Amino acid sequence: MVTEDLKRNLARRKIMNFIMLFLSALTALYGLLWLFWILIDVVSNGIRYLNLDLILQDPTPPGVEGGGLRHAFVGHFIITTLATLIGVPIGVGAGLFFAEYGRHSRIVRYLRSVTDIIVSFPSIVVGTLVYALMVKPAGHFMGISGSVALALLMIPVIAITTDEILRLVPDSLREAGYALGAYRWQVIKDITIPAAKRGILTGVILGIARIAGETAPLLFTAFNSNFLSFNPLEAMASLTVTIFQYAMGPYKEWHGQAWAAAFVLTFGTLIFFITAKALVHGIRRYG
Amino acid sequence: MGGIDRKRVLERLIGFSLGFFALFVGFLFPFITLVVLVLESLPAIEKFGLLRFILGRTWDPVGEVFGALPALFGTILITFLASLIALPVSVGIAIFIAEICPRKLKPLFSTAVELLGAIPSIIYGMWGLFVIAPLMADYVEPFLQETLGRVPLVGRLFEGVPTGVDALTSSLVLSIMIIPFMSAIVKDSFEMTPLLLKEAGYGLGATKWEVISHVVIPYALPGIMGGLVLSVGRALGETMAVAFLTGNVHQIPTSLLDPLTTITVAIANEFTEADSDLYLSSLYYLALILFTLSFGLLILAKFLILERLRRRWSPKT
Numbered sequence: 001m002v003t004e005d006l007k008r009n010l011a012r013r014k015i016m017n018f019i020m021l022f023l024s025a026l027t028a029l030y031g032l033l034w035l036f037w038i039l040i041d042v043v044s045n046g047i048r049y050l051n052l053d054l055i056l057q058d059p060t061p062p063g064v065e066g067g068g069l070r071h072a073f074v075g076h077f078i079i080t081t082l083a084t085l086i087g088v089p090i091g092v093g094a095g096l097f098f099a100e101y102g103r104h105s106r107i108v109r110y111l112r113s114v115t116d117i118i119v120s121f122p123s124i125v126v127g128t129l130v131y132a133l134m135v136k137p138a139g140h141f142m143g144i145s146g147s148v149a150l151a152l153l154m155i156p157v158i159a160i161t162t163d164e165i166l167r168l169v170p171d172s173l174r175e176a177g178y179a180l181g182a183y184r185w186q187v188i189k190d191i192t193i194p195a196a197k198r199g200i201l202t203g204v205i206l207g208i209a210r211i212a213g214e215t216a217p218l219l220f221t222a223f224n225s226n227f228l229s230f231n232p233l234e235a236m237a238s239l240t241v242t243i244f245q246y247a248m249g250p251y252k253e254w255h256g257q258a259w260a261a262a263f264v265l266t267f268g269t270l271i272f273f274i275t276a277k278a279l280v281h282g283i284r285r286y287g
Numbered sequence: 288m289g290g291i292d293r294k295r296v297l298e299r300l301i302g303f304s305l306g307f308f309a310l311f312v313g314f315l316f317p318f319i320t321l322v323v324l325v326l327e328s329l330p331a332i333e334k335f336g337l338l339r340f341i342l343g344r345t346w347d348p349v350g351e352v353f354g355a356l357p358a359l360f361g362t363i364l365i366t367f368l369a370s371l372i373a374l375p376v377s378v379g380i381a382i383f384i385a386e387i388c389p390r391k392l393k394p395l396f397s398t399a400v401e402l403l404g405a406i407p408s409i410i411y412g413m414w415g416l417f418v419i420a421p422l423m424a425d426y427v428e429p430f431l432q433e434t435l436g437r438v439p440l441v442g443r444l445f446e447g448v449p450t451g452v453d454a455l456t457s458s459l460v461l462s463i464m465i466i467p468f469m470s471a472i473v474k475d476s477f478e479m480t481p482l483l484l485k486e487a488g489y490g491l492g493a494t495k496w497e498v499i500s501h502v503v504i505p506y507a508l509p510g511i512m513g514g515l516v517l518s519v520g521r522a523l524g525e526t527m528a529v530a531f532l533t534g535n536v537h538q539i540p541t542s543l544l545d546p547l548t549t550i551t552v553a554i555a556n557e558f559t560e561a562d563s564d565l566y567l568s569s570l571y572y573l574a575l576i577l578f579t580l581s582f583g584l585l586i587l588a589k590f591l592i593l594e595r596l597r598r599r600w601s602p603k604t
Contacts, residue, residue, distance in 0.1 A: 028379065034466075041414055045417075089308075094309040101302065112313060113590065116589065128327075188301075220559050247416060258413060262409075265409075
């Protein structure tokens with residue numbers, strides 16, 4: 001009788017096991033479903049409007065056939081490049097400080113934790129901040145203020161990744177440098193950075209991936225523009241804000257172009273992201 | 288001798304500037320943000336005070352009466368619903384990746400889930416508007432009204448005209464956005480479970496699910512909580528994914544099919560249109576509330592839960 005009970009119990013536990021593991025596999029499928037659904041929609045809708053004109057032509061008035069988003073591509077490139085130029089030195093610098101100078105300081109540990117938190121900062125708040133600090137005093141929207149907002153979002157990401165990577169550099173290397181009488185900055189320049197080059201690059205790429213698709217901080221800093229502009233002191237169009245404007249707009253043509261821009265933006269961001277992932281994978285394997 | 292002096296000066300200079308960068312990102316940046324937000328929202332703070340603003344139900348730019356309750360309620364409602372959907376899914380995905388998935392496929396699945404998180408939020412928003420919203424309006428929401436809508440009490444949540452631009456769609460799209468983030472943290476804490484504990488479970492003859500539910504999940508519970516709070520903190524500030532889907536109507540929704548607004552959506556839509564100082568200041572006040580909420584939650588997750596966990600995982604380092 002007892003064995004009967006045990007057998008039934010075992011069967012019940014096995015069924016339970018199967019059901020729960022199956023459910024968990026289903027959730028994984030659920031996640032993948034959304035990924036492929038979004039990508040397929042972006043590709044199938046975007047590819048129809050994807051042509052050379054999209055990159056080479058400026059927009060035509062609504063209702064007129066043709067035209068492209070050259071102004072937005074150029075603007076997006078300029079804003080992101082400037083943001084990278086501002087953000088990378090500060091981000092890498094802060095990461096270097098966390099890892100090289102402040103390893104045993106309580107205060108620096110707190111600074112690092114706060115930086116870790118800021119990675120998840122609401123990006124729209126940064127937009128309002130830069131509006132108050134740059135746009136309002138200047139009296140008009142500027143491409144460069146968009147870059148500053150994006151740089152502010154990028155700095156914590158780069159700082160945290162740099163710090164994490166630098167921690168992987170063995171201390172014996174640094175000590176070898178110090179033993180030769182090197183200054184701290186010499187150790188950093190000639191030992192730490194060369195050893196962690198690839199990891200720092202990963203952080204930079206992740207930072208770019210983080211900001212390349214941002215819209216909210218640009219809405220009231222770089223704002224938008226319908227004209228091609230190379231002057232970062234004027235309002236500037238970006239791909240993301242243009243997608244926002246076009247998708248909200250009433251014209252079919254606009255929606256098509258928004259999908260095409262979304263296509264470029266999505267795959268651009270994903271390529272950056274995958275590159276960073278591949279670099280990290282390489283570091284784990286060889287380093 | 289001059290060479291040594293120059294090097295010593297460089298030593299100081301580089302140390303100071305790197306230190307300043309660290310101080311900037313870890314302290315000055317959030318601090319300046321707080322100060323600027325407070326300064327900019329001063330007119331609104333003086334006019335409405337704290338309680339009257341937070342509990343005010345009217346948002347009337349013409350009459351210059353601003354109350355944050357609809358936006359605040361919308362933000363909390365959407366974040367809550369999205370987390371409610373995302374939590375079980377994220378735990379499931381984490382279990383799958385950490386415990387079930389064959390070792391060779393692990394990186395593939397992890398990367399796929401992370402890619403979901405790398406898609407720009409404006410793409411989510413646009414896709415939600417053009418693809419999900421019509422599906423919700425034509426099929427899902429009428430179906431819900433036919434079924435759940437008939438149930439007493441619960442049915443009231445599904446009243447109204449299904450438009451697809453409402454609380455339900457917004458929460459659904461937002462939940463997809465936070466799943467990768469949440470599942471990554473949960474997965475990390477699952478993988479921290481000592482092998483010894485798991486093997487002890489298997490040694491007693493436990494099934495895989497029993498080991499997961501009796502060993503892995505209890506051990507990783509603080510990590511799950513931390514991931515949840517962190518994701519909520521992040522979801523609060525998400526703008527563009529829901530910007531298309533809420534309808535930006537300043538009202539407190541009584542049904543899941545009502546349009547609503549959130550703090551982020553209100554700021555995104557109205558900031559450049561704010562034609563009076565008080566209007567702009569009220570939007571800054573909203574931003575200040577959002578900042579406080581999400582910063583508070585993130586600090587809670589970071590210091591109360593994740594730091595403590597880290598200490599447990601790496602004793603004496």
